[in-house]
């Protein structure tokens with residue numbers, strides 16, 4: 001595997017008046033609740049190890065208060081860790097001085113916020129061009145660029161409006177255009193769609209996926225919504241009380257939950273819509289007669305629709321015209337039922 | 345025989361007291377008693393509070409209250425020269441500015457000043473109806489021969505309010521960045537705001553001569569600077585944390601943050617502060633006519649001093665008109681800033 005874009009190593013964050021002292025007790029095994037009662041410190045993050053691969057969408061998911069925002073703010077050092085390492089392209093970000101840090105925020109990372117955080121006194125175009133303006137670039141250079149991205153997110157014609165004249169969904173489109181105009185390879189999105197209505201939210205998710213096909217950015221997406229996480233994630237990290245409970249490929253987590261917490265978490269989702277053929281198919285067996293062909297990247301829902309509800313038989317799985325495996329319909333049906341964790 | 349003799353007798357301090365005890369009767373009651381040749385009988389009912397003066401009657405070593413005020417005065421007078429030595433050169437430009445503005449207002453003909461004022465009104469408020477209202481008010485005042493007084497008052501307000509803003513906004517910004525500074529300055533602001541306006545004038549009169557314009561200039565500025573400082577501090581502290589975080593995340597320097605985010609977002613509050621500062625300058629410029637500030641206040645003072653009811657009332661009306669004009673114009677500017685942000 002190539003070197004990860006961002007690596008988080010043994011990261012701890014304690015909030016309070018004397019975090020260093022509190023760290024001793026954390027190392028001695030004190031948990032979040034205990035620590036809070038003991039000396040009023042909040043254990044925000046505990047021993048986090050995450051690698052983010054270039055060009056992937058990594059979704060960090062967890063309930064409110066699980067430390068998602070705290071974690072994502074370590075990537076661009078809006079928050080400094082109490083202990084641990086943050087490596088960006090192999091470089092230790094914690095060793096950066098003010099100047100290097102600003103340089104990184106200006107060129108390497110952009111950010112999209114839950115509540116948009118647009119400048120109310122600037123027009124949509126000026127907001128979109130925030131990054132180049134901060135970098136001190138020339139207006140004639142960045143304006144076409146900002147206009148291009150505004151058009152790309154579907155806001156052509158709104159250049160001269162002010163943020164307060166836009167709806168929530170439109171504001172977040174500006175937020176995304178602003179992040180894209182910075183041209184940074186890494187994009188941090190803290191619950192970027194959580195404040196939006198469900199329908200608009202789906203639109204925005206589609207927009208993000210569509211842009212990602214083209215741009216191949218390294219995206220860190222924070223969400224508290226499992227459906228959203230499964231839809232977007234190449235790599236899924238599940239946080240609970242400041243700790244990573246499981247991380248990996250989302251389909252894999254779905255089929256092999258390692259923790260009761262995750263089992264509970266995934267029990268309510270529509271598995272047919274999320275699981276794909278590739279996650280449950282078997283190697284090709286020449287002897288078996290195939291009742292039809294399906295595609296590797298199809299969701300199970302699509303397969304069921306295609307086969308008309310047939311629950312027996314075996315289908316040939318193809319990818320880009322090549323046969324890559326086969327799928328028994330009985331396996332498909334079984335995979336729709338959440339499994340109890342092994343050992344229970 | 346004074347009420348507290350027993351105290352000093354019983355503690356054996358009479359010897360210490362007696363050395364210089366004044367033999368002169370001090371209170372009216374003592375005088376009357378002396379005249380009648382009888383001792384005053386002190387009942388429990390009118391037993392005096394053990395104040396300095398009461399104790400002094402029994403023991404000459406204890407100072408009287410007037411010694412205290414005298415001491416303060418002496419102390420102040422002793423400091424005065426060195427204080428003057430520092431403050432005089434610093435504040436001298438204020439005199440120049442005030443005298444300059446008043447001179448300019450006097451020599452510029454009315455047919456330049458009035459259109460200029462209307463132009464400024466129009467530029468600040470972007471409203472024709474307000475501009476017409478201001479025009480009518482000034483023409484009305486000029487028609488009853490109050491033009492020069494009103495312009496003098498306005499000149500003083502412009503100079504003092506401008507200085508309040510130039511000093512107050514940076515002070516407010518500094519306060520917003522340091523909790524310690526805020527804790528140190530807020531009591532001073534509270535004091536400036538709660539002291540009765542006349543009280544400012546007393547030490548100033550001692551420090552500077554009444555003929556200098558900076559005397560009233562300083563009084564006005566001290567009084568009127570408070571709201572702009574307070575509201576700048578408040579406005580910057582209230583700037584949306586999310587927006588500040590975004591500024592940080594996109595790599596703004598502290599200076600960029602201040603000029604591109606904090607000040608613009610605090611502007612509605614700062615403008616509200618400027619509005620109040622201007623209104624308070626107007627209130628103070630009237631009182632400052634006691635210490636030779638020219639303008640409409642002089643006429644009000646004449647109304648009081650020589651009981652010229654009509655003169656006082658008309659001048660008072662003129663002040664009300666100025667107050668309304670200044671308030672409306674600054675509020676219109678404030679509304680414009682607000683409208684562009686919400």
Ligand SMILES: Nc1ncnc2c1ncn2[C@@H]1O[C@H](COP(=O)(O)OP(=O)(O)O)[C@@H](O)[C@H]1O
Pocket residue numbers: 015016042043044062063064065066067068069070071
């Ligand atoms: N500045 C802070 N001071 C103290 N506690 C904090 C601070 N920021 C976050 N926390 C605590 O850290 C935990 C994680 O917060 P956060 O990262 O905002 O969660 P999430 O984004 O997942 O909802 C919470 O318990 C929160 O109360």
Ligand SMILES: [Mg+2]
Pocket residue numbers: 068069070191
């Ligand atoms: Mg959060």
